Structure formats: structure tokens, C-alpha cells
Amino acid sequence: MPNHQLLDNITHKDLHIICDRSPTLGDAVSYTNIFLAEFRHVQGDYPIFFHKHSETGQFEAISLFGFATGENLFLDDAGWHAAYIPLTIERRPFLIGFQRSPSAQEPQPVVHIDMESPRISYNQGEPVFLAQGGQSPFLQRISGILKTIHEGHGQTDAFIQCLLEHDLLEAVSIKVQLKDGSKHELNSLYTVHEERLAALSAEVVATLHQKAYLQGIYMVLASMANMPKLIELKNQRL
Amino acid sequence: MQENVCVDKPIRTITIVGGGTAGWLTAGVIAAEHLANSENGVQVTLIESPDVSPIGVGEGTWPTMRGTLKKMGISETDFFRECDASFKQGAKFAKWVTGAEDDAYYHPLVLPQGYAEINLAPHWLPHAQQIPFADAVSFQGQLCERGLAPKQNTTPEYAHVANYAYHLDAGKFSVFLTKHCTENLGVKHILDHVTSVNSAENGDIASVSTNNHGDIAGDLFIDCTGFNALLIGKHFHIPFISKKHILFNDTALACHVPYVSDTSPIASHTISTAQKNGWIWDIGLPSRRGVGHVFSSAHTTIDEAESELRAYIGASRPDLSDNIAVRQITINPGHRQVFWHQNCVAVGLAAGFLEPLEASALVLVELSAAMISEQLPASRQVMDIVAKRFNDKFLYRWDRIIDFLKLHYVLTKRTDTDYWQDNCDAATIPADLQSLLDLWRYEAPWHNDFSQVDEVFPSASYQYVLYGMGFSTKKRATMRRSENSHLAEQHFLQNTQLTQKLLAGLPSNRDLINKIRQYGLQKI
Numbered sequence: 018m019p020n021h022q023l024l025d026n027i028t029h030k031d032l033h034i035i036c037d038r039s040p041t042l043g044d045a046v047s048y049t050n051i052f053l054a055e056f057r058h059v060q061g062d063y064p065i066f067f068h069k070h071s072e073t074g075q076f077e078a079i080s081l082f083g084f085a086t087g088e089n090l091f092l093d094d095a096g097w098h099a100a101y102i103p104l105t106i107e108r109r110p111f112l113i114g115f116q117r118s119p120s121a122q123e124p125q126p127v128v129h130i131d132m133e134s135p136r137i138s139y140n141q142g143e144p145v146f147l148a149q150g151g152q153s154p155f156l157q158r159i160s161g162i163l164k165t166i167h168e169g170h171g172q173t174d175a176f177i178q179c180l181l182e183h184d185l186l187e188a189v190s191i192k193v194q195l196k197d198g199s200k201h202e203l204n205s206l207y208t209v210h211e212e213r214l215a216a217l218s219a220e221v222v223a224t225l226h227q228k229a230y231l232q233g234i235y236m237v238l239a240s241m242a243n244m245p246k247l248i249e250l251k252n253q254r255l
Numbered sequence: 256m257q258e259n260v261c262v263d264k265p266i267r268t269i270t271i272v273g274g275g276t277a278g279w280l281t282a283g284v285i286a287a288e289h290l291a292n293s294e295n296g297v298q299v300t301l302i303e304s305p306d307v308s309p310i311g312v313g314e315g316t317w318p319t320m321r322g323t324l325k326k327m328g329i330s331e332t333d334f335f336r337e338c339d340a341s342f343k344q345g346a347k348f349a350k351w352v353t354g355a356e357d358d359a360y361y362h363p364l365v366l367p368q369g370y371a372e373i374n375l376a377p378h379w380l381p382h383a384q385q386i387p388f389a390d391a392v393s394f395q396g397q398l399c400e401r402g403l404a405p406k407q408n409t410t411p412e413y414a415h416v417a418n419y420a421y422h423l424d425a426g427k428f429s430v431f432l433t434k435h436c437t438e439n440l441g442v443k444h445i446l447d448h449v450t451s452v453n454s455a456e457n458g459d460i461a462s463v464s465t466n467n468h469g470d471i472a473g474d475l476f477i478d479c480t481g482f483n484a485l486l487i488g489k490h491f492h493i494p495f496i497s498k499k500h501i502l503f504n505d506t507a508l509a510c511h512v513p514y515v516s517d518t519s520p521i522a523s524h525t526i527s528t529a530q531k532n533g534w535i536w537d538i539g540l541p542s543r544r545g546v547g548h549v550f551s552s553a554h555t556t557i558d559e560a561e562s563e564l565r566a567y568i569g570a571s572r573p574d575l576s577d578n579i580a581v582r583q584i585t586i587n588p589g590h591r592q593v594f595w596h597q598n599c600v601a602v603g604l605a606a607g608f609l610e611p612l613e614a615s616a617l618v619l620v621e622l623s624a625a626m627i628s629e630q631l632p633a634s635r636q637v638m639d640i641v642a643k644r645f646n647d648k649f650l651y652r653w654d655r656i657i658d659f660l661k662l663h664y665v666l667t668k669r670t671d672t673d674y675w676q677d678n679c680d681a682a683t684i685p686a687d688l689q690s691l692l693d694l695w696r697y698e699a700p701w702h703n704d705f706s707q708v709d710e711v712f713p714s715a716s717y718q719y720v721l722y723g724m725g726f727s728t729k730k731r732a733t734m735r736r737s738e739n740s741h742l743a744e745q746h747f748l749q750n751t752q753l754t755q756k757l758l759a760g761l762p763s764n765r766d767l768i769n770k771i772r773q774y775g776l777q778k779i
Contacts, residue, residue, distance in 0.1 A: 073774040074408030186779060205409065207779070 020132040023114060026150040029130065034110065034155070035142035038097035042135050045092060047083040049105045052169030053176045053233050060240035062091070062099040064247060067177065067186060067207040076177045076186070076207070080240075081247065084193065084201045090250035104169070108162050110134030126167050128160060176230055183221060185210050185234070191244070196252045209237050264635040267297060270473030272449055272463060272486060274303035276314075276425050277603025277620045278479035279432035282442045283327040284624035289631065292441025297631070300443040301436070302463065302471060314428075314545075315343055315525050315538060315614035316420045318364055321413045323621045329435055331412035332775035335768065337431045339424040339540045342523045342764055344395050344405050344417060346613070350529040352724050354669050360387060360723030361524070362613075363395030364418040366715045368746040368753075376699035376718050378743035380728060388722035391747060394754035399524040401758060404767035412776045416761065420614070422525070422538045422545075445471065452490040459598040459635075460486065474635065477627070478601040482608070487591055487601035495607075497589040501661055501683055503554065503674065504533050504610045507584040508564050509547035512572060523764040527612065529667075530563050531555065532674040536611060537567075541768050549586065549610050554674040557583065586610060590653045595642035598635065600627060607653065612663060615656045618711070622652065652711050658688040659712045659720075665692070666724040695721060699728045 022028070038044050048068075051059050056078070059065055063080035070077050080103055082089040091099045114129035136142070143155035152160070180186050187210040191203040214234065217225075225231045269285060271278050282301045290296030324334055334340055345363035352358050367375050379391045389396040395417050398405065405419035436442035447465040455461035462470040478486035487493050499505060526537040533550025548564040561581060569576030590607025594600055602623045609615055626645055632638040664678035665688070677683065684692075691704060700714040700721065721728075762770075 069409040069777060071409065074770060074776060075774055076777065181778070188779065 018133065021112065021114065021129045022132050023116070024111070024128040024130045024145070026146045030146050030150065031139050032130075032145045033138045033140065033142040034145060035136045035138050036155075037142075038092060038102070039094065040089075040092060043109065044097060044106065045087050045089050046106075047086055047088045048079040048081050049103050050077045051080050051103045051105065051173075052078070052166065053173045053230075054165060054169055055101075055104055056233050056236035056240075058101040059103060060236045060243070062101055062243065063103075063240065064243045065237045065240040066189075067180075068205055075174075076181070078173055078177065078237075081203075083247075084203060084251060090247060090254070104162050104166050108159060108166060110136045111159050111163060113163050113167055126163070128156075128163060176228075176233055179225070179228070179230055180209070180234070183213070183217065183225075185213055187213075193248055193251075195248070195255060197255050208241070209234055211238065264474065266474040266632055266634065266638070268473050269297055269299050269475045269477065270463065270471055271299065271301040271477040271479055273479035273481060273483075273603075273605070274301060274429060274433065275479060275481060275603065276429050276432070276617060277481075277605075278303065278477075279429055279436055280323065280617075280620050281477055281479060281602050281624040281627070283432055283436045283440055284323065284621070285628045285631070286436060286440035286442045287327045288628045290441075292439070296441070298443070299441070300445060300471060300473070302445045302447060302449060302465065302468075304448045305446045306448060314425045314617060315346075315422055315611065317614060317618040317621075318418050318420045319618055319621050320421055321415075321419075323625075325413050327435065328439060330778070332771055334421075334431065335771045338428045339542050340428075341422045341521050341540050341768060342405050343420040343422045343525060344399050344523045346525040346527055347396075347399060348527050348529070348663065348720075348723065351527075351534075351663060352666070352668055354529065354671060360719075361389040361396035361399060362716065362719040362723065363389055363393050363399070363524075364420060365393045365395045366418075366713070367392035367718065368750045369742070370715055373737075373739065373742055373746060374699055374701050375743055375746060376722060376728065377730070377738060378740060378747070379722070380699075380730070383722070383725075383727075389719055390754075392750060394750060394757050397754050398757060398761060399522070402520040402523060402763050402765070403758070403761040404523060404764045405761070406767070407760070407762060408767060408770045408774065408776065410776070412778050417757065419523075422540055424540055424542075449485060452486060457597075460490070474598065475631075475638070476599045478599055478605045479603050481604040482587070484591075484601065484605040486599045487594070487596065487605055491596050491599065493596055493601075494592045495587070495589055496592055497587065498609070498657055499588050501657055501685060502588045502610060502664075503551035503678065504549045505586050505588065506552045506557070506560070507547050507549040507586055507610075508557070508561055508581045509545070509584060510564070510568070510579050510581045512544040512546050512568055512575065512579065514543065515572070518765065521764045521768065525614070528567065529669070530560075530567075531672045533560065534612070535564060535567050539764075541765075541772075547584075551674055554672065554677070593642075593646045594623070594649050595645045597642075598638060600642070600645065602627075606649075609656060609660060612660050613656070613712070615660075615711075619649075619652070619656075622711070623649065651707065654685070654687065655705070655711050658685055658691075659716065661685065661688055662692075662717065662720055663724075666721065666726055668725070691717075695726070695728055697729055697731070 056065060059080045065078060065080055067076050067078055082091055091097050110131040112129050113126045115124035116127045117124045144153050145156050147153055186207045189206050189208050191206060193201045271282050278301055282299055286299045291299040345361055347359055347361050349359040375392045379388055398417055405417035406415050410416060437444045445468050447468045449463045449465055451464045452460055453462045453464060460476045462472040464470050476486055521541060522539040528535045532555035533548060535548045538545040546568060548560050550560045565576045568579060586608060588609050591601060594606050603620050630641050632641045665684055667675050669675040700717040702714055704714050
């Protein structure tokens with residue numbers, strides 16, 4: 018069970034975070050949700066898809082790491098072999114919480130930490146606070162990531178909403194045959210509908226461009242080039 | 256049909272008299288197909304009396320409603336949010352056979368496994384004592400029994416895991432349809448009282464006069480004025496054909512029953528519980544249950560019927576059974592001799608009404624609206640041809656529905672009251688139904704028992720009711736190639752596996768409805 022606590026420099030003053038990438042540190046996941054702002058980086062390594070969140074049924078963007086639950090083909094005991102690691106993985110074990118304060122109308126985002134995470138340590142990894150109680154450079158970087166994630170939710174939701182309005186998403190079924198002849202099928206994934214994209218009017222294309230959505234759309238399409246790579250990684254593990 | 260004296264007059268304007276679910280569904284179906292919101296489309300006007308308030312009982316639909324709403328361009332999410340809608344996966348009939356506490360069977364909405372290729376009924380019959388028919392051939396009764404939804408929150412709008420229809424608040428549904436029809440489909444809405452009906456020389460309706468909007472003309476008039484039947488009845492005097500000699504129930508007592516809490520389970524099926532002289536419906540909406548007793552006033556008194564209703568409510572809400580307001584509704588079972596006469600067609604209660612045992616009211620509205628829309632005559636010159644087709648089709652449909660409703664009564668083993676005994680009297684059973692019953696003693700119902708491609712109740716429905724009620728079909732003395740017991744075993748096994756899978760994978764009906772209200776369903 019996660020144990021989420023509000024981060025503060027007294028309770029957590031000696032806290033360190035283990036930043037290695039390993040199956041024992043919770044990195045064995047087959048996908049993670051990603052944000053529009055990082056599509057450009059994600060598409061360098063991973064295929065980008067959309068799927069429906071099991072709790073809400075709403076679409077989110079994901080980067081794919083493997084073909085089965087818990088399978089991360091970029092990960093082994095030596096670490097995570099890719100140029101870019103998505104923000105929702107980077108942030109761990111930190112997360113955004115919300116706190117009401119008397120001065121603000123809306124609840125304010127604050128940094129929380131999962132104290133049950135295997136990354137929690139007091140003698141190895143990165144220190145969270147400086148000796149005097151100030152934020153360590155590590156925590157400053159994490160705060161930046163959390164801020165990007167916080168803003169990324171709204172931006173990405175608006176982007177997906179726009180894709181749905183223009184009927185630009187379609188369900189895809191990914192069928193993969195491996196070297197050993199075994200067949201795998203990935204369902205419940207969605208991608209950009211290329212024919213409908215090509216048929217958009219100049220006016221709509223201009224709007225998508227102004228919102229920087231056009232770039233995002235092409236990043237998704239470009240990311241498909243990573244599928245053969247993912248299959249090859251799977252073949253190497255057979 | 257009289258000799259037609261009409262000139263070639265294109266049908267450009269349709270005037271619907273009366274709102275409610277019948278008026279607005281018909282308006283929406285026609286307006287969506289005939290582009291009422293464009294200059295080149297048919298103009299659809301709906302006149303609704305401001306004096307008449309919607310009835311607002313909970314009502315059941317058929318799965319057809321999904322297609323009807325989708326065609327009208329309605330978002331299923333909006334429909335759930337605004338019409339107090341819930342999922343309906345069929346009906347549970349309790350106490351219809353023996354009246355014992357454990358006497359119940361399901362009429363689910365999914366077809367039996369492999370229904371396109373194999374009739375499982377003869378293969379099930381030898382195992383009738385071990386497993387109910389509905390459970391042997393479908394998974395849906397089990398889903399209903401556990402209060403599960405027919406889909407997941409990741410299933411797109413109108414798509415299903417298990418076939419489903421809806422329970423809805425008819426009053427809210429009317430308001431919702433009004434908004435959609437007027438704002439998105441171009442239906443012109445006139446709130447006014449119709450004071451008279453004005454004839455043309457050829458006997459058609461030329462216009463209707465209103466209090467404040469003058470005379471409103473139309474090329475085709477649709478009578479959706481409910482039991483009032485202003486056009487088809489009061490103006491044209493088309494006789495009403497009573498079916499009370501077949502279906503005795505003529506009075507209903509209806510009420511709303513609140514849930515214990517807003518987390519109480521919502522049944523995803525209609526529960527129909529037989530009483531001494533009628534039966535009680537129980538329809539779960541998200542905000543409340545709609546419960547009512549429909550009975551034969553010739554066999555019991557209002558007081559007695561009301562105390563049976565209160566006893567039923569008391570079983571789940573002993574705290575409320577004495578202080579819930581009950582409303583009385585008079586039912587006149589039957590229909591018009593014809594539905595389309597001259598340039599006027601009746602839809603909804605104006606066309607006729609039957610007890611809500613198999614939720615036939617709204618589906619008849621949908622089927623009527625669909626046929627009017629699909630075959631809308633282009634000119635007055637050919638309207639009588641379409642009218643005749645329509646009348647033939649719907650007389651057939653009303654008869655099949657009456658047969659199917661009667662089926663629920665004639666298979667009873669109850670003899671505790673005159674009501675049940677009278678219902679089994681051969682003189683009250685339509686001849687068509689009787690010959691099918693005779694045939695089914697030797698042959699399980701199958702596709703070739705009915706003549707129409709768009710039959711209202713498929714032979715599967717007859718199987719569910721017949722074998723749910725303990726009917727027996729004799730085994731043929733000789734073997735047949737198509738009775739492939741190996742294939743049947745495969746389907747039975749498949750059904751068992753599917754049942755387990757769905758029981759594990761579907762959310763509760765309440766949970767899914769809450770999620771739809773909170774997050775919405777996706778269109779893809």
C-alpha cells in the first residue's frame with residue numbers, strides 16, 4: 018500500500034532517493050502515461066499510443082515499453098536503456114498533492130512522496146534536502162518535473178479532446194509474430210487516423226498548427242517507427 | 256381505400272400534434288433523416304399543448320432505442336445524465352408459474368448461444384431439471400442476478416458487451432428530446448392548444464386551428480395526442496379494437512419508491528412479479544424505483560390491489576410501504592382498426608396501448624417513426640399505398656405482441672384465483688398463438704415460426720418464456736442430422752466460460768452509471 022506524505026524538510030530532512038532503474042525499484046511496467054510536451058522526446062525511443070484509463074474511461078496518451086503486463090523491454094538489471102525516460106517514471110516516488118490554504122481560492126499543488134517506495138533511503142542515492150534545510154538540486158529538478166506534469170494534464174486532455182472532435186483517433190489492434198512463431202496481440206489501443214488527418218481542411222490544419230497540436234500528431238505517427246525496434250527487443254529476449 | 260382524387264402534391268411539411276415521448280421521438284427520427292434543419296429538407300412542426308404535463312413514470316425500452324438515439328445524433332452520455340437512465344438487460348418474471356417464493360425465470364436480451372447456427376433448446380430439454388434454460392444458453396440472467404452492468408466504462412457509447420436496453424424517466428426523456436429536436440434537428444415547436452381540426456375537400460386534414468398561432472397546415476399529420484386520439488379518434492372516428500377479452504388487465508396503480516441510500520444497487524433488469532389478479536412492475540432508475548401494480552378490475556378491487564402493492568413495497572422498504580403516494584391509471588388494452596388514415600398517422604397511445612409486460616410501448620413508437628421516416632411518401636398521390644403497407648405491418652405487429660404477452664399467462668400453473676384460471680380459458684387465447692403452442696409441443700420454436708424479417712419478438716424470446724415457464728417439447732422419434740449434440744455441447748461449454756469471464760470483468764450497474772455521469776463514455 019502506498020503511503021503518501023506531504024514532503025517537508027523536518028520530517029524528511031535526511032531522506033535520500035535511489036535513482037537507479039531496476040525491476041526491483043518498480044520500473045517493470047509495460048507502459049506509462051505521457052504528456053504532449055514530451056512527445057518529441059518520447060518518439061525518439063518508444064511507440065506512442067492512446068488508451069482509455071481503466072478508472073475513468075477517458076483517453077490518455079501512453080508510451081509503450083512491452084507486450085505483456087509488467088514487461089519493460091528497455092529495462093534489465095543493468096538499468097533502463099533509452100535516451101529518454103518519461104516524466105511519470107522520472108517523478109517517482111514523488112507525486113503532486115493538493116493543499117488548501119487560507120490565502121488561495123483553489124487548492125494549491127504541493128509535493129508529496131510515497132514513503133513505501135523501494136526508492137526511499139537514508140544513506141544512498143540523492144539527498145532531498147540540503148544540510149541547512151534548503152531544497153537540493155535534485156529536489157529542484159523533481160519540482161520542475163511535477164510542475165510540467167501538472168500543466169501537462171490539462172494540455173494533453175485538451176489535445177486529445179481536439180483529436181476526438183475531429184474524429185482523428187481510431188482503434189488499432191497490434192498483431193506481432195515473434196521469431197519463435199508465437200503470436201501476440203495488443204488491443205484497446207488507439208492511434209491517429211491518417212486518412213482523416215490527410216483529409217482535414219486547410220482551415221482546421223492551421224488551427225491545429227497554431228495550438229502546436231499538429232506537431233504532436235506527427236510525433237505520434239513518427240513514433241510508430243519504434244514498433245519494429247520493440248519487437249526486436251522482444252525477440253532478443255526469447 | 257377510396258379512389259384518389261389528389262393531384263401530385265409533394266410532401267414538404269409534417270405536423271405532429273402532441274409531444275411526450277411519442278411526439279418527440281417521431282419528430283426526431285423524421286427530422287434527422289429528412290434534414291428538417293436544412294432548407295431542402297422536410298419541415299417538421301410539433302404542436303404541444305402547454306396544459307398537459309408529462310406523466311413521468313419509469314419506463315423500459317428495447318435495445319432498438321440505442322440505434323434510434325444514435326441515428327438522431329444523441330450522445331449516450333448526455334442521455335444517461337439527463338434522463339435518469341439506467342441499463343436494462345431483460346426481465347425477471349417472478350411467481351408467474353407456481354406463485355412460490357423461488358418461482359422465477361429470466362427473459363434476457365441476448366440471443367441464445369450460437370442462435371444463428373443451432374437450436375439449443377432440444378439439447379437443453381433433457382437437462383431441464385439441472386439448469387434453467389436462460390442460464391444454459393446465455394450469461395445474461397447471471398449478470399442481472401448479480402446487479403452487473405452490460406458493459407465497461409471503456410466500452411464506447413452505444414456499444415455493448417452484453418446486449419442492453421434502457422430504463423428511463425419518460426418525463427425527463429421528453430424534455431431531453433425536445434431540446435435536442437429543437438436545437439439540433441430543426442424541429443419547429445409550437446406551444447399551443449389545438450382547438451379544431453379542419454378538413455380539405457378530399458377528406459384529408461388541411462390544418463389544425465390553435466388558440467394563439469392560427470391555423471397550422473401540413474401535408475402529413477401525426478397524431479401523438481395520447482389516449483385523447485384527437486385526430487385518428489375524435490376527428491376521423493377510426494374504431495378502437497379492444498383486446499380486453501385476451502389481456503384482462505385494465506387498471507394500474509403506480510408509485511415511486513426511493514432507495515435506502517445513493518449507493519443501493521440498481522437492478523439492471525425489469526422485475527415483474529405476478530400477484531393474485533395481475534402483476535407488479537419494478538423498474539430501477541438511478542434516483543428511484545418505479546413500481547406499479549397492473550391488474551384486472553373485473554377480478555379484484557382497487558383497495559385489494561393497492562394493499563398487494565403496499566405489501567410488495569414493504570418487502571424492501573417496510574419503513575415506507577404505508578406512506579407512499581399511489582396514482583391510478585386506467586388502461587384500455589387494444590388498438591385502432593387502422594393507424595394511417597388519409598394524411599394522418601397515429602403513433603403512441605393514440606394508436607393503442609397494452610400492459611407494459613414486455614415494454615412494447617416505446618418500441619412501437621420507434622418502429623412507427625422508423626417506418627414513416629423510411630417510407631415517407633414523396634407525394635400525396637402515393638400516400639395511400641404507404642398507408643396500406645403501414646397498416647398491414649402494424650396490425651401484424653400488434654397481433655404478435657398480443658400473442659407474446661398472452662403467452663406469459665397461458666403457461667401458468669397457478670390456479671389460486673379465477674384470474675389465472677380465466678387467463679388459461681381456451682376462448683381467451685388467440686388462434687395463432689394456440690396453433691404455435693400445439694406445434695411447440697413437438698418442435699422447439701425456431702427461425703421459421705415467424706414470417707417477417709423484422710419480427711418484433713424473435714423465436715428466441717418465445718424460447719425464453721416457454722422454457723422459463725416449464726413448457727415441454729417432446730423429443731422427436733427419429734434422429735436429424737442438424738441436431739448435432741457435439742456442437743451443442745461446445746456452445747453450452749462456451750456459455751459457461753463466457754458467464755465466468757463476464758461475471759469477473761463487468762462493473763456493478765450502479766458503479767458504471769455513476770462513472771458515466773462523472774466522466775462520460777467515449778464515442779469510439
